[in-house]
Amino acid sequence: MTETSARRESDRTGRARRGNPVSRFFGAVGLFVRQILDELRKVVRPTGPELVRYTTVVVVFVMIMMALVSGLDFGLSKLISWALTGKTI
Numbered sequence: 001m002t003e004t005s006a007r008r009e010s011d012r013t014g015r016a017r018r019g020n021p022v023s024r025f026f027g028a029v030g031l032f033v034r035q036i037l038d039e040l041r042k043v044v045r046p047t048g049p050e051l052v053r054y055t056t057v058v059v060v061f062v063m064i065m066m067a068l069v070s071g072l073d074f075g076l077s078k079l080i081s082w083a084l085t086g087k088t089i
Contacts, residue, residue, distance in 0.1 A: 046054060081087075
């Protein structure tokens, strides 16, 4: 970075720091909204069939995980019950 460009950047930031706090606030909010809208333009929305496929995959995965955790819970509770009492419930 050259000395000239460093001076220009400090001038810009210096000008941004001076000024009305209310106008700085609304300027920052405006910048934030513009950045949000720019990012939303980049979003690729799924088509109908893709949305159905993604939803189906998520629901099936959640059901498999529920079955796995339920089975482990049931099995471990029987194992602990047997280990502590010597008989299954």
